[in-house]
Amino acid sequence: MSGSSSQGYISHHLHFLQVDLRDLSVVDSVKPVSSQEFDACVSSGSSHEQCLTTVAVEKCKLFDLGSGVCYSSHNESKESQIVNPYTLNLDSLGISIVLGFLFLWLFRRAVKKSTSGVPSKAQCFIEMIMEFVQNTVTSIFKRKSKLIAPLALTVFMWIFFMNLMDLLPIDLIPELAKKLGVPYFRVVPSADVNVTLSMAFCIFLLIFAFSFKNIGVKGFTKSLTLHPFHHWAFIPVNLLLEGVSLLSKPISLGLRLFGNMYAGEMIFILIALLPLWWIQWTLNVPWALFHILIVTLQAFIFMVLTIVYLSMASEED
Template sequence: MANSNAEYIQHHLQNLTFGKIDGTWRIAETQQEALDMGFWAIHLDTMAMSLLMGFVFLFIFRKIAKRANSGVPTGMQGFVEVIVEFVQNMVRDTFYGRSPLIAPLALTIFMWILLMNSLKWIPVDVIPGIAAAIGIPNFKYVPTADPNATFGMSIGVFMLIIFYSIKVKGVGGFSKELAFTPFNHWSLIPVNLVLEILGLLTKPFSLALRLFGNMYAGEVVFILIALLPFWIQWSLYGPWAIFHILVIPLQAFIFMVLSIVYLSAAHESH
């Protein structure tokens, strides 16, 4: 029983990994093979589900935008308008620069992460079971429970931070900010550089690891619940799923707000 439970957990936590091993490009059958594929391996399930949720977001919002009317919004139009107004107010209160990119970026981050997180509400055996039935050995269907996805998004935000820091302050201004903050004296430039560069590099790590840690931990709990007898599963699955009604949007909100704050700091000209 212990071995079967361990295999069940490992199966649900293993990504569908495609890469090169022993000179051949193929899908990994075991976790060890996935590790042996190295850096250039790709998690096909993470890519597929993240792209799917991105297309769902674009399809719904584009459809609502085309059908929007000036009357009293109802149904999905009302929901979309609430989300858009919420994000606009958050950007207005948090972002102190001027950029036409920040509000659309914040909306995209929030909705994309919200949709990817929402996949967690699907029972843990449904999508992997369907995948196994069509010959796919492993399928981890919550993209934000994969650090590759969360780091991909956080690195994208980090690149924008660097871009706007240089665009707004110039190369010289950005360099001076790193060299003379927080101690404005030439003798403390090495100390300032260490502190500022470390602070800069911790931003993508904090974004990625916070989202990944919460989603991964929640996924593990759902998997452990699935190992229990059927009559106990539903008594625990329901409350845990209800708890995630708060966790899922909260993590999307935190990622969005921190991204806005970091980009706002990048627009500040000292």
């Protein structure tokens, strides 16, 4: 594969299905103004990419997705912004919601089918996960809370399911989406920095909630202004040190998950660019097996740090 085509392959797989909320257009996607003119160009032997440069095109709209008229028009020299307040990543958001409901359905189904007699394999597996999460919570979080254990279980399983999408064949879902008229589609929500930082921001808000509940607003203010130097003259220094420490928690929490999953996805893409299929399988299978560990470990780390941060926010000292 040539350098330009390799760059186009990588750029296409790293492009989100983004919708511009200002005009509901699909970012970096166009459709021919005249379908007859475009079909005639394709029938003459030209490729879709060549025809899109010769016929008149316009922005593809949200309601055009799935109709087969949208084509990618991604310029590698002008990358779209990763974080943009005017765009919405439909693929990351949609898959996250689907995986969240899948988690709820699987656990609800297992609980409904649970029995006091000989448990099924599915029940044993679910009970093993819940016991593992519960033991992790009790070993870190020393206070009583009805929220922390369900929150830890949700964080662990939801992120695990998101990460698990990285083990699907790299071209499977994007190619199926292209056949359905969707020009771009990424299947790993945790490789989207918007998703990981949003989850970390929710944990950040819970830190405030746990702090206000256990030590009050006055106590929380004192923890920022009178620690580590317990003197009014050091309030600006304390506020700077504790403010940086507080803000670094959600940023590091979100970027750690994003960085690991983005790197794993990129390695799968690079393996798919190799010329021979047997070389791809030789490298792909070991990396996929090793990636199972990364998928589980990153979900576990996010869960543990969530418990630790909320435990620190609950300390009266």
